[in-house]
Amino acid sequence: MVNTVLEVQNITKRFPGVIANDSISFKLNKGEIHALLGENGAGKSTLMNVIYGLYKPDEGQIFINEEAVEVQNPHDAIARGIGMVHQHFMLVPVFTVLENIVLGSETTNGPSLNLRSPRKDIQKIIDQFNLDIDLDTITEDLPVGIQQRVEIIKALYRQVDILVLDEPTAVLTPQEVDDLFKIMRSLVDQGKSIIFITHKLKEVIEIADQITVIRRGKVVGSAKPDEADQQSLATMMVGRDVDMHLHKKKAEPKEMILEVNNLVVKDANGNVEVDDVSFEIKAGEIVGIAGVQGNGQTELVNALVGMIPTESGTVKINGLPATNASPRKVTEMGSAHIPEDRLKDGRVLPFTIADNMVLNTYYLEPFAKSGIRQQEEIKEFAVDLVEKFDVRTPSAENTASSLSGGNHQKEIDAREFSRPINLLIAAQPTRGLDVGSIEYIHHRIIEKRDEGCAVMVVSTELDEIMELSDRIIVMFNGKIIDTVNADEITKEQVGLLMAGVTA
Amino acid sequence: MTDKNNNQDNKFLKHLKKNWAKYTVGILLIVAILYNYDRDPKVTQAVLASMVRHSTPLVLGALCGLIGERSGIINIGIEGQMLISAFAAFMTTAYTGNIIFGVVLGILTGMFMGYLLAIMSIALKLDQIIGGTVLNILALGITSYFYQVGLSMGQKILPIPLGKLADLPLVGRVLFNNPPITYTTFILVFVVHYILFHTKWGLRTRAVGEHPRAADTVGVDVFKIRYVNLIIAGGVAGLAGSFLSLEAVGSFERAMTNGRGFVALAVMIFGRWTPFGAWGAALLFGFASAMQTQINFSGALDIPYQFISMLPYLLTIVVLAGFVGRSRAPAASGVPYEKEG
Numbered sequence: 001m002v003n004t005v006l007e008v009q010n011i012t013k014r015f016p017g018v019i020a021n022d023s024i025s026f027k028l029n030k031g032e033i034h035a036l037l038g039e040n041g042a043g044k045s046t047l048m049n050v051i052y053g054l055y056k057p058d059e060g061q062i063f064i065n066e067e068a069v070e071v072q073n074p075h076d077a078i079a080r081g082i083g084m085v086h087q088h089f090m091l092v093p094v095f096t097v098l099e100n101i102v103l104g105s106e107t108t109n110g111p112s113l114n115l116r117s118p119r120k121d122i123q124k125i126i127d128q129f130n131l132d133i134d135l136d137t138i139t140e141d142l143p144v145g146i147q148q149r150v151e152i153i154k155a156l157y158r159q160v161d162i163l164v165l166d167e168p169t170a171v172l173t174p175q176e177v178d179d180l181f182k183i184m185r186s187l188v189d190q191g192k193s194i195i196f197i198t199h200k201l202k203e204v205i206e207i208a209d210q211i212t213v214i215r216r217g218k219v220v221g222s223a224k225p226d227e228a229d230q231q232s233l234a235t236m237m238v239g240r241d242v243d244m245h246l247h248k249k250k251a252e253p254k255e256m257i258l259e260v261n262n263l264v265v266k267d268a269n270g271n272v273e274v275d276d277v278s279f280e281i282k283a284g285e286i287v288g289i290a291g292v293q294g295n296g297q298t299e300l301v302n303a304l305v306g307m308i309p310t311e312s313g314t315v316k317i318n319g320l321p322a323t324n325a326s327p328r329k330v331t332e333m334g335s336a337h338i339p340e341d342r343l344k345d346g347r348v349l350p351f352t353i354a355d356n357m358v359l360n361t362y363y364l365e366p367f368a369k370s371g372i373r374q375q376e377e378i379k380e381f382a383v384d385l386v387e388k389f390d391v392r393t394p395s396a397e398n399t400a401s402s403l404s405g406g407n408h409q410k411e412i413d414a415r416e417f418s419r420p421i422n423l424l425i426a427a428q429p430t431r432g433l434d435v436g437s438i439e440y441i442h443h444r445i446i447e448k449r450d451e452g453c454a455v456m457v458v459s460t461e462l463d464e465i466m467e468l469s470d471r472i473i474v475m476f477n478g479k480i481i482d483t484v485n486a487d488e489i490t491k492e493q494v495g496l497l498m499a500g501v502t503a
Numbered sequence: 504m505t506d507k508n509n510n511q512d513n514k515f516l517k518h519l520k521k522n523w524a525k526y527t528v529g530i531l532l533i534v535a536i537l538y539n540y541d542r543d544p545k546v547t548q549a550v551l552a553s554m555v556r557h558s559t560p561l562v563l564g565a566l567c568g569l570i571g572e573r574s575g576i577i578n579i580g581i582e583g584q585m586l587i588s589a590f591a592a593f594m595t596t597a598y599t600g601n602i603i604f605g606v607v608l609g610i611l612t613g614m615f616m617g618y619l620l621a622i623m624s625i626a627l628k629l630d631q632i633i634g635g636t637v638l639n640i641l642a643l644g645i646t647s648y649f650y651q652v653g654l655s656m657g658q659k660i661l662p663i664p665l666g667k668l669a670d671l672p673l674v675g676r677v678l679f680n681n682p683p684i685t686y687t688t689f690i691l692v693f694v695v696h697y698i699l700f701h702t703k704w705g706l707r708t709r710a711v712g713e714h715p716r717a718a719d720t721v722g723v724d725v726f727k728i729r730y731v732n733l734i735i736a737g738g739v740a741g742l743a744g745s746f747l748s749l750e751a752v753g754s755f756e757r758a759m760t761n762g763r764g765f766v767a768l769a770v771m772i773f774g775r776w777t778p779f780g781a782w783g784a785a786l787l788f789g790f791a792s793a794m795q796t797q798i799n800f801s802g803a804l805d806i807p808y809q810f811i812s813m814l815p816y817l818l819t820i821v822v823l824a825g826f827v828g829r830s831r832a833p834a835a836s837g838v839p840y841e842k843e844g
């Protein structure tokens with residue numbers, strides 16, 4: 001007999017201008033990992049916030065253990081046995097792990113805080129689920145994967161039976177994802193139930209027991225992982241056939257666009273991050289920079305676009321000197337930059353989406369005339385881009401900070417791809433995006449190449465490098481360890497090079 | 504076994520490495536004091552007692568600041584809170600003749616000012632620097648307007664020697680022969696430390712000051728914590744005000760806080776937002792003030808007194824310029840909290 005621990009019926013949640021959830025229903029059974037699969041902005045997080053009591057639904061009903069309930073606030077949700085691990089961790093960075101876990105459910109000993117008996121209880125939980133963590137470490141000193149574990153223990157300590165994981169793998173390395181999946185298995189084996197929110201098809205098939213697909217706020221289907229494959233799920237999620245493989249013509253490299261000679265870049269502490277790097281990119285080719293995060297790619301990009309100074313070496317764009325040029329100069333030379341961290345660089349979050357769309361062209365005609373901003377022009381331009389790049393927002397007048405997940409990426413892609421450019425430097429252009437959006441961005445990048453643009457793609461995703469690149473440069477420890485033609489090398493070989501192994 | 508020892512050694516060395524400056528200054532000070540005590544016990548004792556006197560309003564001011572800031576609200580209105588409380592305490596005492604009434608009203612006035620700051624910065628989400636400035640201007644305006652020349656309150660609060668303790672050499676006169684608000688201050692340092700680091704309320708206060716949303720998601724009422732902390736902090740500033748008019752001077756003068764509220768902020772930062780740190784820092788500032796008086800009084804140095812009077816303020820500038828960057832404020836201080844949804 002199947003035991004339904006949580007059921008949502010016809011949940012509808014409206015925000016000004018959008019229906020985030022449109023009559024959504026699904027059931028979660030005991031001991032099950034239930035994946036909610038959907039694109040960026042499909043309404044998954046809204047639904048979870050409704051279940052967790054952060055939002056009030058406009059319509060619909062929630063049942064916990066077959067009893068109709070109204071969840072007033074997170075505290076109430078926890079009391080009813082629902083715990084949530086947010087995408088952005090809710091941990092106090094300067095607290096110890098132990099302090100973070102007990103916060104809000106403290107036990108006292110007279111007037112004093114009692115940490116001794118919770119410590120025992122928490123240690124029991126840690127042992128029971130094999131979570132392996134030191135309770136006295138300061139939280140901010142822990143790697144992201146372990147911080148996530150603290151969040152999970154926090155929920156377990158509050159004796160929840162249902163655990164909601166909101167895009168838990170977005171911030172993790174592949175190794176950490178494996179560890180997380182082990183923990184998830186161990187949790188459901190011992191009677192907990194998990195709602196797993198994601199847009200990653202591979203993970204869904206690997207870990208879920210039941211899959212519910214959401215598109216534009218509606219449930220569009222459900223599946224069992226052993227009956228589904230990535231292709232069918234992708235189609236369901238995006239609402240059209242998604243081509244999982246890129247079809248591109250052979251590159252026809254033309255004139256030289258970017259020349260980098262003996263470039264050396266040091267970080268603020270004087271460590272050499274980019275070590276004597278030379279390469280060139282011609283018009284009409286895509287060069288992928290592969291490498292494990294932290295091998296100098298970030299610094300290389302930042303130096304090329306003028307965000308940090310170079311130590312020595314030269315950079316030429318279109319044959320003109322561009323060493324240590326300012327970001328605006330680099331932009332005006334016809335290059336576009338998609339920064340790695342789109343929440344920090346490249347945009348002003350409290351500004352409207354419209355203003356962000358013209359952030360590097362605001363001073364040019366037609367957006368400004370004799371120093372006066374042309375509001376109408378800017379708005380028209382932005383509305384057009386929002387539409388074209390499918391940025392999910394009620395309007396272009398909303399602030400950039402109001403965007404959800406991958407829409408930040410889409411916004412910046414829209415801006416950079418819409419300018420006339422002959423050099424595109426894209427760092428992690430699809431990080432955090434769902435398959436539909438990845439497909440779209442990849443096609444755009446190839447389109448730019450075919451228009452005669454020189455493209456440099458930095459990515460830590462091996463698949464992306466292999467799919468997109470005509471040539472691949474592998475960086476290791478700040479040096480270029482090898483440069484290869486993409487059709488003459490296998491994924492495994494690139495993987496080895498990324499680990500620093502040369503043949 | 505050796506491993507563990509090694510570990511402890513390492514920890515100790517690390518601690519030393521981090522705090523060597525503090526220890527060096529501390530040891531030098533103690534040596535200097537003992538040396539002077541040997542040469543001239545009377546003057547040394549007088550200077551030290553004056554140091555404690557000068558430090559009291561600074562400790563209280565800093566406690567007020569850190570109680571608020573630990574919960575995420577920057578309070579630059581300490582000056583104003585102290586000033587108006589000093590006024591209220593003095594006026595009450597002058598009209599009723601009862602010093603206890605005076606102190607109580609001083610504290611209540613401070614609490615009310617804290618409540619005002621709370622409304623401005625929590626409910627109205629006003630910029631907290633502006634909110635504090637409002638308090639300062641308000642206090643200066645009100646007290647100047649209602650100030651009456653010629654009022655007097657009779658005897659100011661007198662020291663109470665604590666029996667035999669007060670006869671101890673060196674420290675006796677300094678620590679155990681003080682008026683009640685000064686004793687209360689000593690106790691408050693321990694009490695605030697205990698609450699902040701050993702109670703549920705303290706844990707929640709610190710969480711709210713660092714990451715209010717995290718606290719909110721586990722059911723901590725961010726607004727309540729901030730309101731209560733600011734009101735209590737206001738009471739502590741009120742006590743500082745009462746100290747100034749009733750215990751230190753015995754009358755009220757226009758703008759008598761004389762920048763102490765701001766020095767208290769420097770003290771709080773120098774003390775790294777901890778009560779004991781603030782105490783130490785306040786004693787250092789108090790010592791500078793005491794030395795200033797002593798040097799001017801004795802005329803030992805041939806420097807115009809205006810320069811020597813700068814001593815405590817110079818110290819403030821040096822400390823703020825040198826240490827502010829290095830110590831870390833509660834992450835959420837100064838940021839109004841908005842609930843989601």
